[in-house]
Amino acid sequence: MNIQKTIExxxxxxxxxxxxxxxxQVEFQPTRKDFEGDITLVTFPMLRQVKTNPVQLGQRIxxxxxxxxxxxxKFNVVQGFLNLVLSDSFYLNSFNETKNKKDFGKLSFSDxxxxxMVEYSSPNTNKPLHLGHVRNNLLxxxxxxxxKAAGNKIYKTQIINDRGIHICKSMLAWVRFGDGETPESTxxxxxxxxxxxxxxxxxxxxxxxxxxxxxxxxxxEAKAEAPIIKEAQQMLLKWEAQDPEVIALWEKMNQWxxxxxxxxxxxxxxxxxxxxxESDTYLLGKDVIAQGIERGVFYKKEDGSVxxxxxxxxxxxxxxxxxxxxxxxxxxDIGTAIQxxxxxxxxxxxxxxxxxxxxxxxxxxxxxxKLGFNWANYLVHLSYGMVDLPSGKMKSREGTVVDADELMExxxxxxxxISEELGKLDEYSEEEKAELHKMIGLGALKYxxxxxxxxxxxxxxxxxxVDFQGNTGPFIQYTYARIQSILRKADFDYSEExxxxxxxxxxxKEKELIKQILLYPEMIQLAAENHSPALIANYTYDLVREFNxxxxxxxxxxxxxxAEKKFRVQxxxxxxxxxxxxxxxLGIQVPERM
RNA sequence: GGUCGCGUAGCUCAGUUGGAUAGAGCACCUGCCUUCUAAGCAGGCGGUCCCAGGUUCGAAUCCUGGCGCGAUCACCA
Numbered sequence: 001m002n003i004q005k006t007i008e009x010x011x012x013x014x015x016x017x018x019x020x021x022x023x024x025q026v027e028f029q030p031t032r033k034d035f036e037g038d039i040t041l042v043t044f045p046m047l048r049q050v051k052t053n054p055v056q057l058g059q060r061i062x063x064x065x066x067x068x069x070x071x072x073x074k075f076n077v078v079q080g081f082l083n084l085v086l087s088d089s090f091y092l093n094s095f096n097e098t099k100n101k102k103d104f105g106k107l108s109f110s111d112x113x114x115x116x117m118v119e120y121s122s123p124n125t126n127k128p129l130h131l132g133h134v135r136n137n138l139l140x141x142x143x144x145x146x147x148k149a150a151g152n153k154i155y156k157t158q159i160i161n162d163r164g165i166h167i168c169k170s171m172l173a174w175v176r177f178g179d180g181e182t183p184e185s186t187x188x189x190x191x192x193x194x195x196x197x198x199x200x201x202x203x204x205x206x207x208x209x210x211x212x213x214x215x216x217x218x219x220x221e222a223k224a225e226a227p228i229i230k231e232a233q234q235m236l237l238k239w240e241a242q243d244p245e246v247i248a249l250w251e252k253m254n255q256w257x258x259x260x261x262x263x264x265x266x267x268x269x270x271x272x273x274x275x276x277x278e279s280d281t282y283l284l285g286k287d288v289i290a291q292g293i294e295r296g297v298f299y300k301k302e303d304g305s306v307x308x309x310x311x312x313x314x315x316x317x318x319x320x321x322x323x324x325x326x327x328x329x330x331x332x333d334i335g336t337a338i339q340x341x342x343x344x345x346x347x348x349x350x351x352x353x354x355x356x357x358x359x360x361x362x363x364x365x366x367x368x369x370k371l372g373f374n375w376a377n378y379l380v381h382l383s384y385g386m387v388d389l390p391s392g393k394m395k396s397r398e399g400t401v402v403d404a405d406e407l408m409e410x411x412x413x414x415x416x417x418i419s420e421e422l423g424k425l426d427e428y429s430e431e432e433k434a435e436l437h438k439m440i441g442l443g444a445l446k447y448x449x450x451x452x453x454x455x456x457x458x459x460x461x462x463x464x465x466v467d468f469q470g471n472t473g474p475f476i477q478y479t480y481a482r483i484q485s486i487l488r489k490a491d492f493d494y495s496e497e498x499x500x501x502x503x504x505x506x507x508x509k510e511k512e513l514i515k516q517i518l519l520y521p522e523m524i525q526l527a528a529e530n531h532s533p534a535l536i537a538n539y540t541y542d543l544v545r546e547f548n549x550x551x552x553x554x555x556x557x558x559x560x561x562x563a564e565k566k567f568r569v570q571x572x573x574x575x576x577x578x579x580x581x582x583x584x585x586l587g588i589q590v591p592e593r594m
Numbered sequence: 595g596g597u598c599g600c601g602u603a604g605c606u607c608a609g610u611u612g613g614a615u616a617g618a619g620c621a622c623c624u625g626c627c628u629u630c631u632a633a634g635c636a637g638g639c640g641g642u643c644c645c646a647g648g649u650u651c652g653a654a655u656c657c658u659g660g661c662g663c664g665a666u667c668a669c670c671a
Binding site: 025027028029032034035040043044045047052054078079080124161164165166239278302305312315316319321322323324326328329332335338353354355356357358359360362383385386388418422424440448451452453455456457458459464467468469470471474475478479481482485486489526534538541542546548549551552553556557558572586593594 | 597598599600605606607608609610611613614615618619620626627630631632633634635636637651652663664665666667668669670
């Protein structure tokens, strides 16, 4: 069925017959552009078992394949490389098969599918989302879509960090300096309003620290004794004691933040099946720790704190419960993981969290493993590099962040400017134009971020705007729009089977396009295995580059051969479908015109 | 200091399990809009794949040792 498998078997037969040797591995690679051929057999590895020279071996196998495998039309041997030329009819047949497939490239849920929960975003509720969150969101959403396309059942989730001292800081500053401000009264997005007070707290805190230092305190003392920080700590205690007033304030301000986040998520085009809130889960895990002590996984120190010894694994000792019995981050994550498996009967989880937490997740997975959960083997930390600015790390408190909403706004504006310069959309209404500008602006942003290998860090320079030409989202969207234009202009029925004759000689560009299309299914699998949207992005770019070359070198509607015309329209249509499908996996929409 | 990650063209990035002369985009230079959308196409310029050893028929890729950048090593999250 798979052509490579067919050839592989034939190669084994050829070697067995000619040299009486059974070979195990047959190595293929795509033929380099500078040589004639579609698929190349590398003969060097076989020379260990077969005693001959590479050229002769290639020659013998080549002759055998041409004789015995219908799809192999001819061959040439360059050094130890056997380049095989496949017949056009093979490509035409493959093309016709994919043409009729519904969700070409995607697998549906089956017996060997897994149910996986993908966690991403997971923000703090004390400040707005910034570019770092944008990368996280885009990655998490896209990986979820890719895993789904690879045949898995997916739940998207986030854990919202809605409690703790940082939230109390915003709350306190609002009480102190807020003068009753609300999103309604100021016209500010809720998350922005609350974020302002987080900054305000920090300013006040710093002021008090320097005052105390001026009075003769050490920096450490000043940091601990500043009245405002003590007050925030008091507030946290009250929160934990369920003080009605504090709880009411907390609920009110969190609500502001949530509606702000919702707007950002909507604009970004990401969604979640289930939200977990830290205020619900932060106590989870304690029972598990207690059981773990009995089973000897954890041990208690004299002061009452509980630890796990991971020195055998080359790691350190790690605390899992404080001496006062309260939970730490790790306690909570253990509890939450177990809770999720209970809630959704999942086989595994993907945590989209920055690489600064590599160590944490290594430890978490190890602990869950030692606790004996078999699903612990299916936990993945989707670790990605930080997004830095030329000036260094982004810091919310110091205001050196690229705000998510502003960034999207900016991208949309750039798209608008370019679009208006080109002026191709005169028949569009203002509303349609606005929608398109957003689609293109976000396409540029998303592609820009997703095309980079997740584990690499991104240096984002706000001064140099994201490109709209070359290897970019808009270039790919543009190609899609071009294809749709052709389909609109094709005033004949191209839906049925292509009637291209067996003898048809495929144009080189047509053949390259079909080759690239046929790669799509395995690319989805590869991207799923590697949790890498970048593979999809780069694949799509290659496809689109190939199509544009075809488009500009081969006439599609201009040919007077009807069968050829129909075939080329169908080919264009499939390319469009693959672009749309692949971009869907990246969370990027495609336009009918642009 | 220990651990983990990264280092490829001026810049941003690709490079499958080790394979042929290391590829794209941006920028710069040449051509191409009376013909399917020029956000495009065709071409040019541009490389010590961080350095040094090693493994092998063959290394950007694997191993060892350096150098540089980043992260992490809290009873923070």
